Amino acid sequence: MGAYDTELGAAVERAQQGDEDAFAWAYRQVHPGLLGYVRGLVGDDAEDVAAEAWLEIARDLGRFQGDGAGFRGWTATIARHRALDHLRRQKRSPRTSLIEEDVLELPGGQDTAAAALENLSTEQALALIRGLPRDQAEAVLLRVVVGLDGPATARVLGKRPGAVRTAAYRGLRRLAGRLAQGGAG
Numbered sequence: 328m329g330a331y332d333t334e335l336g337a338a339v340e341r342a343q344q345g346d347e348d349a350f351a352w353a354y355r356q357v358h359p360g361l362l363g364y365v366r367g368l369v370g371d372d373a374e375d376v377a378a379e380a381w382l383e384i385a386r387d388l389g390r391f392q393g394d395g396a397g398f399r400g401w402t403a404t405i406a407r408h409r410a411l412d413h414l415r416r417q418k419r420s421p422r423t424s425l426i427e428e429d430v431l432e433l434p435g436g437q438d439t440a441a442a443a444l445e446n447l448s449t450e451q452a453l454a455l456i457r458g459l460p461r462d463q464a465e466a467v468l469l470r471v472v473v474g475l476d477g478p479a480t481a482r483v484l485g486k487r488p489g490a491v492r493t494a495a496y497r498g499l500r501r502l503a504g505r506l507a508q509g510g511a512g
Contacts, residue, residue, distance in 0.1 A: 331356075335395030343388055350388070354381065357399055361406050363472035367456050367464060368410040376413045380406040400479035403469055407483060455502055462486075463498030470495045 335356055341349035361380070366373035383405050391401055456464050462484075469480040470491075480495070481488040 332395030332399075335398060336393075337395075339388075339391065339395065339398045343391070350385070353398070357402055360399070360473040361402055363453070364403060364468045365406050365410050367453050367468040367472065368407070369413050370457070372413060372417075376409050377406060379413075380409045383409065396476065396479060399473060400475055400483055403473050403475060403479075404483045407465075455505055456498075458505075459498045459501055462490075462494045463501065466491050466494035467498040467502070471499075 335353060338349040338353045338356075342353055358377070358381070362373055362377050365377045365380070369376050380402070384402055387405075391398060393401065456467055458464075459467065465484060466480060469475045469483055470477070475483065477488045477492050477495075481491045484491060486494075
């Protein structure tokens with residue numbers, strides 16, 4: 328991720344100086360992985376939680392110091408905090424609505440069949456990851472989906488790098504076993 332992180336770091340610097348196009352570019356580069364990570368933590372509410380995280384990221388961007396890899400780690404930390412807040416709120420007041428808000432949305436202009444197939448495989452992968460113990464699931468999501476290295480993942484999770492490596496290894500090994508059994512397990 329060296330050249331990517333260099334380019335991302337430069338875009339973040341420009342964004343900190345008020346370049347909206349640079350912020351938009353950084354968002355487009357980081358958001359897919361961040362959304363996948365959040366979806367692994369909160370499921371269907373991921374878009375809302377990620378939006379809350381991006382509001383905080385935009386608000387606090389001037390305080391960020393670091394390179395592209397550091398920015399990805401910083402955004403993952405913020406997203407993790409918003410996801411954990413969301414899960415705490417959900418435990419206190421579970422959703423009672425029988426109609427989900429997204430049922431009322433109009434379909435987009437994309438190829439619905441292709442989008443459904445893409446989402447199905449993503450959703451299946453995330454469902455398998457959600458079935459892992461929490462420490463393993465978060466380590467796998469941060470390493471594989473967000474693309475953080477071991478030390479950055481350890482900082483996001485507040486753990487030692489060795490513990491993160493072990494959790495990621497065990498999680499990936501468990502996923503491989505489940506896939507070999509056809510997703511059961």
